[in-house]
Amino acid sequence: MELKESIICPGCACLCDDLDIILENGRPVAIHNVCTWGVGKFLAEKKLRPNKERRRLTDPQISRHGRAEKVSYEAALGEAAAILTQARRPVIYGLANSGAWAQEAALALTANLKARLEPADLAFMAPFYQAVQKHGLFWAPLEVIRDEADAVVYWGANPLHSCPRHAVRYAVFARGRFTERGIEDRQVAAVDIYRTELAGICHPYIQIDPFQEAALAEAVMASLNGHPASEDAPADADKLAAFFANAAYGVIFCGRGVAYGGPQVFDRLAALAARLNEKKPFVLFPLSGDFNSAGLYELLLRETGSPFAPDFADPAAPTSQASPVDFQEVDAVLVTGADLLWFLQAEQVQDLKKRQVPIVALSPFADRTTAQARVCLPVALDGIEAAEIAYRMDGLPVLLRPVASASAPPAHRVLADLNLFL
Amino acid sequence: MIGQADILEFLPRTDCGQCGLTCAEFAALLLSRERSPEECPVLHEPDYAGYIEALHELLAQAPPPVMQVDAERCNGCGICVAMCEYHLGNCPEARLGRGPRFHDLVVFHIVNGTAVVVRQDLCTRMLQAAEKCSKCAEHCPTEAISFKL
Numbered sequence: 001m002e003l004k005e006s007i008i009c010p011g012c013a014c015l016c017d018d019l020d021i022i023l024e025n026g027r028p029v030a031i032h033n034v035c036t037w038g039v040g041k042f043l044a045e046k047k048l049r050p051n052k053e054r055r056r057l058t059d060p061q062i063s064r065h066g067r068a069e070k071v072s073y074e075a076a077l078g079e080a081a082a083i084l085t086q087a088r089r090p091v092i093y094g095l096a097n098s099g100a101w102a103q104e105a106a107l108a109l110t111a112n113l114k115a116r117l118e119p120a121d122l123a124f125m126a127p128f129y130q131a132v133q134k135h136g137l138f139w140a141p142l143e144v145i146r147d148e149a150d151a152v153v154y155w156g157a158n159p160l161h162s163c164p165r166h167a168v169r170y171a172v173f174a175r176g177r178f179t180e181r182g183i184e185d186r187q188v189a190a191v192d193i194y195r196t197e198l199a200g201i202c203h204p205y206i207q208i209d210p211f212q213e214a215a216l217a218e219a220v221m222a223s224l225n226g227h228p229a230s231e232d233a234p235a236d237a238d239k240l241a242a243f244f245a246n247a248a249y250g251v252i253f254c255g256r257g258v259a260y261g262g263p264q265v266f267d268r269l270a271a272l273a274a275r276l277n278e279k280k281p282f283v284l285f286p287l288s289g290d291f292n293s294a295g296l297y298e299l300l301l302r303e304t305g306s307p308f309a310p311d312f313a314d315p316a317a318p319t320s321q322a323s324p325v326d327f328q329e330v331d332a333v334l335v336t337g338a339d340l341l342w343f344l345q346a347e348q349v350q351d352l353k354k355r356q357v358p359i360v361a362l363s364p365f366a367d368r369t370t371a372q373a374r375v376c377l378p379v380a381l382d383g384i385e386a387a388e389i390a391y392r393m394d395g396l397p398v399l400l401r402p403v404a405s406a407s408a409p410p411a412h413r414v415l416a417d418l419n420l421f422l
Numbered sequence: 423m424i425g426q427a428d429i430l431e432f433l434p435r436t437d438c439g440q441c442g443l444t445c446a447e448f449a450a451l452l453l454s455r456e457r458s459p460e461e462c463p464v465l466h467e468p469d470y471a472g473y474i475e476a477l478h479e480l481l482a483q484a485p486p487p488v489m490q491v492d493a494e495r496c497n498g499c500g501i502c503v504a505m506c507e508y509h510l511g512n513c514p515e516a517r518l519g520r521g522p523r524f525h526d527l528v529v530f531h532i533v534n535g536t537a538v539v540v541r542q543d544l545c546t547r548m549l550q551a552a553e554k555c556s557k558c559a560e561h562c563p564t565e566a567i568s569f570k571l
């Protein structure tokens with residue numbers, strides 16, 4: 001038995017750094033302090049919950065006429081390169097669940113292919129960036145939020161599902177420098193269209209009708225500006241306005257629900273945060289669950305100057321697109337760090353199948369996308385079997401060290417090798 | 423009173439992990455009757471002949487578990503660890519919202535995504551029968567913790 005202490009979990013963008021892992025013959029068997037979400041990554045065969053097993057991919061495969069055939073690594077790369085170079089409109093998709101080196105390699109590949117890079121969470125993050133470009137950004141690391149924020153709102157977010165230890169480590173229960181009594185020193189509220197487990201800890205818990213979120217944010221703004229609520233304003237706007245007015249340091253954590261509420265919701269929330277920021281620190285914080293979503297946008301901002309999807313279709317004048325790609329135009333996809341077919345709507349999946357759009361999938365696990373892929377390339381688990389860099393949700397870069405041996409190469413190597421085959 | 427340490431005496435104490443836990447955690451789950459001695463494969467080896475029977479005898483004398491975590495419900499969020507009244511005074515890591523260190527004396531550890539009661543005897547509820555603490559259960563978002571005392 002071997003004990004490795006203070007390991008970082010690449011399960012979600014919290015990147016918890018306090019895991020203690022017991023290894024037996026080089027494989028993790030017992031992991032302390034990890035949540036259910038993270039344990040699935042470390043233990044592909046979960047002994048405690050055998051019904052949730054995930055199958056690992058072992059060999060590179062090429063599928064022809066629905067039959068998968070094991071091939072050499074080079075043969076798979078050759079086929080993938082042929083597919084992508086012959087395509088008129090290739091897309092490199094995913095990357096929010098990839099390490100920073102894999103993201104860099106994917107961006108280089110995208111440019112070389114004159115393709116478009118489509119972040120898996122673009123529909124969520126692009127409206128966020130558009131809103132802060134318009135209204136300004138106030139930002140703080142999670143430790144500062146833990147130490148200072150006395151008013152926390154989860155908006156369209158259920159952290160207990162997307163990043164289970166977020167509430168306990170940073171936002172609600174942790175005791176910080178000026179929040180010594182933890183939850184007793186904080187006001188915690190939530191806005192959502194469903195009733196979730198958060199209802200027990202959030203007061204007020206505002207359950208709102210779908211597509212009423214922008215109106216609620218506007219009504220809160222009006223109330224803060226001293227205007228009485230109009231008759232058709234969503235209920236509880238005054239309650240939420242009072243909640244914000246009482247805060248000394250506030251933060252709104254936005255979940256995926258914000259994007260479902262329509263493109264204006266982020267805009268209204270950013271306006272609200274900017275208004276509150278005139279008097280006190282107030283952070284608008286997107287909660288992307290994927291473990292290195294922040295790293296991808298850091299890379300895009302650094303390399304292209306824009307947080308949107310880079311498109312090299314015209315290599316002389318590359319563009320950045322805020323609206324999601326129209327998959328009906330796409331004629332070849334490389335997927336890594338995401339499960340494309342799980343994410344797309346049923347009609348979109350049907351359309352890809354009907355048009356026989358070839359998919360090249362890099363994945364550690366068998367998933368819906370690998371099941372339909374023309375070429376499958378197994379990769380190591382970033383941060384567990386291969387070293388990688390990841391950016392925590394607040395932008396803190398950390399080095400993930402491998403704790404187990406890999407049976408497949410890391411995704412960044414496969415992407416770099418593929419680039420050589422073009 | 424038979425406790426976790428007494429049970430541990432009859433386990434291999436190698437923390438081999440074949441049960442998915444350490445020996446100490448396995449002992450805790452024996453006490454809470456969520457596991458049985460047969461589930462440690464090492465105890466079936468000839469070196470440990472008689473240990474399984476001895477453990478059954480011990481467990482027959484051990485107090486019934488008063489605190490239970492429903493593993494099906496628990497999501498390993500660790501809120502119970504941070505809110506526990508005993509940890510508040512005795513585990514600085516848990517105060518800060520971090521996980522306790524491996525060797526820290528705590529009521530709960532989170533192991534493989536589930537809260538495991540490792541030292542029920544440290545729970546203040548067991549000491550102060552009059553004012554019963556239930557902070558962990560009150561704050562658990564999935565209502566996974568229950569008491570029988």
Ligand code: SF4
Nearest residue numbers: 009011012016038165
């Ligand atoms: S909250 Fe996220 S980073 Fe932390 S243990 Fe769970 S999955 Fe891993």
Ligand code: SF4
Nearest residue numbers: 438439441445448462
């Ligand atoms: S299988 Fe037995 S020896 Fe191995 S860790 Fe579990 S209890 Fe200990």
Ligand code: SF4
Nearest residue numbers: 496497499500502562
């Ligand atoms: S608070 Fe509840 S769900 Fe969270 S770890 Fe503890 S028992 Fe499990």
Ligand code: SF4
Nearest residue numbers: 506507545546555558
């Ligand atoms: S009941 Fe026991 S375990 Fe639960 S919070 Fe109180 S002291 Fe901790």
